[in-house]
Amino acid sequence: MKLGILSDIHSNVYALQAVVSELELHEIDKLIILGDTFGYYPWAHETYEALHSYLPNAICIKGNHDQLVIQSSPPDPVPSYWYAAKLNEKELREKSPEAIDWLGTLPFESAVTLNGSVCRLAHGTPADPENGRYYPDDMNIWPWFPKPGTMLLLGHTHYPVVRNIKNGGKIINPGSVGQPRDGNPDAAWGILDTETRQFEFKRTNYNYQKVMATLREINWDKRAIASLGKSTGGALEI
Template sequence: MTAEATRIGLLSDIHGNAVALNAVLDDMEPVDALVCAGDIVGYGPSPEACLDVVRDREIPTVMGNHDREVVRGMTWESGDEYARRVLSSEDLEWLAELPRELRLFDERLKVVHDHPDERDRYTEPADFAPTLLDDEDILVLGHTHIQHAEAFDEGLVVNPGSVGQPRDGDPDAAYAIVDLADLTVDLCRVPYDIESVQQRIKETSISDRNGDRLARE
C-alpha cells in the first residue's frame, strides 16, 4: 500500500453477504484504498462471491475468527458449515494465509479483527481507550459488529461495523472512511435488499435464524 493514500475505506465482518457488500462498495465515495478487518465468511449465503470481491480487488485483509474456523473445519454455526462445503481448496488456502494483523501506509494504520493483544476478545465501544494504540495513528477493529469510533490524543480507534450482519440496532450495512491526513472518520450506513439475502439463505442449508437476525439487529 502506498504512503500517498489518504482516504481509506474500512470494511469488516462481511459474513458472506454479497448483496450488502455490493451496496457498500456502490455507496462509498471515492477512496484511495480499501482495508478489511476480517470475517469475510460465516453466517451468510455467498461466501464465494464475497471472497472473490476481496481477492480480485486485492483488498488487504486480516483473518477473522470465522475465516479461521472455516479453514480449520471447526465450524461454529451453519453458515460456517456451508462455507466450508462450498469454498474451493484454493479459496480455503487463500483464507488460511491471511495474517493476524496488518500495518499499512508507513505503519500509520494497524488492522486486527478482535483485540490487538488477545485473539477472539471482543473490544466493545466501552473498551475503546488510548491504551489500545501502540505507535500507529489509527487502529481498526472488527468482531463485535458494532460501529463505533473514538479519537484520543494518541490516535483514532475505529470499528467500521459489520457489512453483512450489523448488531448495533441498525440493520443497514456499515462501513467507515478514515482520513490519514487529519485523522478523522466518517461512519457510514447504507440500506440493502435484506429480503433477497433472507430468501437466498432459505435456499441453502444455513439456518433461517441467520436470515431473521439481519432485519432486527
Template sequence: MRVLVLSDIHANLPALEAVLADAGTWDALWFLGDLVGYGPDPVTCIDRIQALAAVALAGNHDWGVLGRIPLRTFNATARWVLEWTRNQLPASLWAYLERLPPQAEAEGFTLVHGSPRAPIWEYILDPYTAWENFAAMSARVGLFGHTHVAIAYHIPRPEEARLLIVEPVYNEPLSLQEGRWLLNPGSVGQPRDGDPRAAYAILDLETMTWTFRRVPYPVRETQERMRRLGFPPFLIERLAYGE
C-alpha cells in the same frame, strides 16, 4: 489517499455490493476480517475482496472454516454455517483464506480483527478492554472489527489516564489529528446495533479524518437466498433487525 474500511462481511453479497456502490471513489480498500460465516455467498464475497483489497485480514469465522479454531467454540447456528461453507469453497479460495494474516500495519495504522493484543478472538466491548489494548498497540491509531458495532475509543492526551467513548455520527468526518484512537467501522453483512443497514467507514489520510457510514441494502434478497439453502431461521430473521 481515501481508504474504504470494511469489516465482518460474513458472506452477505447484497450488503457488500451496496457498500461498494455507496462509497464512491477510493484509493485503497482495507478489510478487517470475517469474510465468511452466517451468510449465503462466501465464494462471491471472497472473490470480490480478493480482487479489491489492498490489505485483508483473517477473522475468527475465517479461521473456523480453516480449522484453526475448533468449531465447538462457536454456537450451534454459527457452526452449521461454517460446516456448510467448508463444502462451498474451491481450493483457490481456501488457499486465499489461509494466506490472510490476523493483523497488519498499513500507513502507520494497526489493523486487527479482534484486538491489538488478541487479533483474532478478543472483543473490545467496553472502555476497560479498550484501555488495555491501547497499551498493547505501538501505533497512534488502530482499526478493529469483530463486535459488529461501530464505535470509536479516544485518548485525547496520552499522558492523561482519560478515555472517551465516541459514538458514531454518520457522514460527519471525525478528526484523528490529536491523541490516540481505536476505531471500529461496524459490520457490512451483519450489524448488531439495532440498525440493519450495512456499516463501513472512510479514512482520509490527507485530512486525517474518519467518517462512519451506513447504507441500506436489500435484506430480503439475502434472507430469501438463506431460506432456499436451508439456513437456520434465527440467522435469517436477525438480519431484519440488525441484531
C-alpha cells in the same frame, strides 16, 4: 489517501455488492478488510468474486469465522455457525480454491504505515486478535490502547466505534457489512482519510428483507436470518 474500511462481511454478498457500488462513487484508493469475510451466510464464492478485483491492492486480516473455514476440526464445544463455515469451505474449494489459499496467508493482526499514518489492525483486540471484543460502551483504559498518533482498527463486535484517546491515538470499528448489530440493518463501513485522520461512518441500504426471504427458502439457520432484520443485542454468538 482515502481508505475504505470494511469488516465482518460474513458471506452476505448482497450487502457487499451494495457497498462496492458506493466505494466506486467515493474514489477509494485502497481497501482495508478487518476479517470475517466469510461465515454465517451461504454466498462465499460470490463474496470472494465481488472482492477479487480489490484484493491485489487491499490490506486484509482474517477473523475467527475465516479461521473456521480453513481449519479441519471444530472447536469444543462446536459453535452453531460451524456448519455455515464448512459449507463456505466446500463452496470455495469447488469454485474459488485460490480463496482458501488466500485465507491461509492472512494474519489476525497487522500494522501498516500509510501516507505517514500508522494503522494497527486486529480482528478482535491487540490482547486477543482472534476473539477479543471492544464495545462502544467500554470505558476502560486498556494497556493495548493505541500509542500517540496511531490508529487502531478493530472488527469482530459488529458495533461501530470511534474513540479518540487522550494521548492522540484513535480506535475505529467500522461495524459490520453483512450483519450489523447496532439496531440499523443497513450495511456498516467507513472511509478513513489518512491525511486528516478523520473517519466517516457509512451506512448502505440494501434489500435485507429479500435476503432474509431467500434464506428462509433454503431453510438456513433461523438465528442468522433473524439477525439481519433486528440486528440488536447481538442475536448470535461471535
